[in-house]
Amino acid sequence: MATLAHDELIWVACPARVWRAARVLSTGDDVLSVEYEADDEVEEEGAEIPLHGKSAPKLLRRNAVLVGEGAMRYDNLTEVPELHEAAVLHALDARFRRAQIYTFTGPVLLAVNPFRSLPLYGPEQLRSFGRGGATSAAPHVYGIAARALEGICARYESQTVLISGESGAGKTETTKFVMQFLALASKPGEDRSKRHGGLSPVERQVLGSNPLLEAFGNAQTLRNDNSSRFGKYIELQFAKPAALGDDVPNPRMTGARIHTYLLEKVRVIRQQEGERSFHIFYQAIAAAQSQDSEMELEGFRGFGLDSFKYLNKQESPNEVEDFEATLAAMDAVGLSKTEVTQIFRTLAAILHLGNVTFESAGESSHVVEKGPSSPLALAAQLLGVDAQRLPTALTRRVRQTPEGSITSTLTAPKAANGRDALARHLYHAVFNYIVQRSNTTIGFQPNLSFCGVLDIFGFEFFQWNSLEQLCINYTNELLQQYFNEFIFQNETSLYEAEGIRWDAEDFPDNTTILELLHGKMEGVLPMLEEECFHVGGSSEAWCNKLVRLHERNKHFAYDKLKKGTFIIRHFAGPVTYHCTEFLEKNKDELSPDLVQCLKGSEEPFVRGLFEHLDRVFGVGQSTSDTGRGRVLKAQRYSVSGEFRQQLKELLQQIQSTQPHFIRCIKPNPKNQAFRDREATKPFFDRPSVAEQLSYQGVLAAIKVARAGFPVRFWHSEFLRGGSQRAPETGRSGRRCPEGLLAWKVALSISII
């Protein structure tokens, strides 16, 4: 243990603040007497800290450079001489208090959400980060977008900005700032913009697609009033200036393509207390009740929020204006009046379907309300299907067998499940339709460079974790692996340039976790998919197989007392998954009878929503007869299978680009806004920020950086520091490494 001198600055581990800044008053054999630095969240007092035993807190050496306003000098934290969790946390906290929400750690931009509009995104900032503007390396979302644009301008190389963070951390807002910058800054100079009347149609369509996606894909949740319930990757395409045939050096945005992932469609049929369904339902209901709206809104007029069982009753103030903005966005992406009408008819039909109830009669069931104004009749009319056929399709199941068709009846709960599956499917299909139509209108040409912006759900763990969380956390493992590789390459090239020896063991690596999740045959997800195709397969059987096969895997665990659960030790931390419903969710079955019924709709729009839906699940009998019996054939559709394929394509696309990383951080779990005038205390909750830094891999990236260079100084600083061990010159001239290797031992600092 290194001895600590009087007056030495240290960090003391503390549950409430993670690390507290202190100064050593005196040291003894068993205790350390310290004075804590002023902190407005914890009572100030001197303290006697035990140095041994379980209650001895961890101590870290604290560098004087971060004292007072020090953190404001470090736009890039890798310049901080001793970088570790305590220093990062302190620097982010100190900078946030001064409204500096952006900070670099190496190439990664950390963005702390202020939950309040700050004057950071005006035309002046846009100009200053733009090409030909006062080029600035300052940490800012525009700076990252500018780097990406520069990659396209200078080398015509495709780019991706990867934005991550937990719900409410600011990913969607950050995505919008990146898109705004790329649309506006790629716009040529002032004069030309006037000539062309500002934004081009493509730029207008691209920016217009945002409110549309938000209306249909976002919802109020407990963690975020405008939470994206899907992941997205938007590729913004740029033509070479020469191809535009004008004198402007900037490439101009000429197309875009939106990819969406894992829409949380279950929200359509139920929402937990305090949450809402997708915004669009509430907007349409409010508009239908308002005198101002000119839209016909068939199926919504005459109904209020209370009319629909599928909706939690929570209003929000600006619904009608938001509805008008959604209509404008629909127009911007080229949806015709007929399409818009059809979309709203389908949404109304979904809500009326939710009001259809069933009554059991033995093993069968029937629809309770049948009259001409019953929910069933309204839903059938809005969907353009026969009002007699729909109840039959909801309550019976027809199966084809070699001997002919067999009709069975469904119990009331099964009929209700079928109804909900139809509602979920209809909504998902409408959402996909809107995305595809936007893509068609905007256009995307092969072989042009693009800048992709990835705004995808962060790592999730709740009390109850199911298939959705497994898919989300799997996505995060894949992205984490990509991030690790990127940081690894960055650092190793630095080490090689400096002649530093390093050990691959020092690098964080989640490959074995990924192997557990997607390994061929024995991975958790492939095994789930396999179970879906087994006759008589079940979630419980799958869970038991997982336990048998993986109980010795260090990333897998299970609790004998909690049957039906298993634990995956993710890169970000352990998550307990409850296997109930995994199989049903993964199959996402929709009754063939309902599909046939809807395919018979007299509305081409509705028929189109079911056009590509020919999924059959499990082992079924094909119609082709070989003469020696029928061939058993499985249609291999599953939610996770499809999603894994999408992710594979996404990663291939990202890997073909130059990446830029933005890690969004939520400063406190209550979404409390930054306050600088009336309060001294902007809410920066250190424990939750530390947690986010950890599971977003920021601390791991720092660990990587420290593996070779535990302490970083500029060479000149190091020499000024008077070290006898410093070599005369650093090889690369960037930072002084070799002397630091000696220091690594000599200081034997940090963890005491």
Ligand SMILES: Nc1ncnc2c1ncn2[C@@H]1O[C@H](COP(=O)(O)OP(=O)(O)OP(=O)(O)O)[C@@H](O)[C@H]1O
């Ligand atoms: N840079 C910013 N400036 C001001 N407010 C911001 C900023 N970033 C985010 N916010 C605020 O935080 C809220 C949540 O942000 P956002 O919706 O972008 O989070 P998210 O990470 O996309 O969450 P989710 O995963 O739930 O969609 C926004 O509605 C906005 O009020």
